Amino acid sequence: xxxxxxxxxxxxxxxxxxxxxxxxxxxxxxxxxxxxxxxxxxxxxxxxxxxxxxxxxxxxxxxxxxxxxxxxxxxxxxxxxxxxxxxxxxxxxxxxxxxxxxxxxxxxxxxxxxxxxxxxxxxxxxxxxxxxxxxxxxxxxxxxxxxxxxxxxxxxxxxxxxxxxxxxxxxxxxxxxxxxxxxxxxxxxxxxxxxxxxxxxxxxxxxxxx
Numbered sequence: 686x687x688x689x690x691x692x693x694x695x696x697x698x699x700x701x702x703x704x705x706x707x708x709x710x711x712x713x714x715x716x717x718x719x720x721x722x723x724x725x726x727x728x729x730x731x732x733x734x735x736x737x738x739x740x741x742x743x744x745x746x747x748x749x750x751x752x753x754x755x756x757x758x759x760x761x762x763x764x765x766x767x768x769x770x771x772x773x774x775x776x777x778x779x780x781x782x783x784x785x786x787x788x789x790x791x792x793x794x795x796x797x798x799x800x801x802x803x804x805x806x807x808x809x810x811x812x813x814x815x816x817x818x819x820x821x822x823x824x825x826x827x828x829x830x831x832x833x834x835x836x837x838x839x840x841x842x843x844x845x846x847x848x849x850x851x852x853x854x855x856x857x858x859x860x861x862x863x864x865x866x867x868x869x870x871x872x873x874x875x876x877x878x879x880x881x882x883x884x885x886x887x888x889x890x891x892x893x894x895x
Contacts, residue, residue: 687724688762697761707764709881719853729759729768734775741779766821830887836875837890849895867894 692714697707715721733755740748753772760769781789781796804819815824850859851867863870872882 688721688728688759691721692762694758697764704764704766707761711763712881725759725763729756729763729765730771733759734771737772737775738779741776766825770821833871833875833884833886834890836871836884837886837894840871840874841894846894852895
């Protein structure tokens with residue numbers, strides 16, 4: 686309700702190439718508001734996914750479609766690929782645990798190996814170039830986080846660490862060394878592919894600079 690009152694309903698995404706434009710527009714509309722960022726992130730990454738899992742456990746079709754609708758709305762609003770992919774990943778893990786039980790981790794590992802192999806076979810044998818699916822699954826999920834992790838380590842080995850000063854509530858009494866958010870600082874320093882790039886690292890890189 687909070688997000689709908691703020692942003693309303695509109696079709697922001699009509700094709701894949703518009704993702705980064707929509708993401709930038711959403712950041713401008715949010716205006717750096719911690720409140721709306723908090724609501725958006727927790728709804729997309731926690732509450733909606735929890736609702737999806739509850740619907741699977743309870744076999745409640747209505748809850749299932751409500752959670753999917755919420756994710757599609759948030760994906761259209763913010764243009765974040767992770768929001769679109771999270772329900773698929775959550776369902777995949779749920780099925781793995783429900784069916785394979787203690788062997789779920791082994792199943793997930795073999796499934797990922799098979800999927801990557803199948804994608805690369807399609808890319809090099811059939812398509813003769815890298816596909817969007819390969820880019821999202823392999824490059825974005827494995828190579829990009831690894832690269833960003835080492836970018837963070839390299840940058841903060843030679844620049845001051847922030848010691849949580851950029852995060853609430855520490856920002857109330859501690860002063861950050863950086864005039865821009867750290868992900869934007871790293872994106873400008875190492876990526877700079879789409880203008881303002883927020884290069885969010887994993888929890889280990891976040892731990893290192895804080």
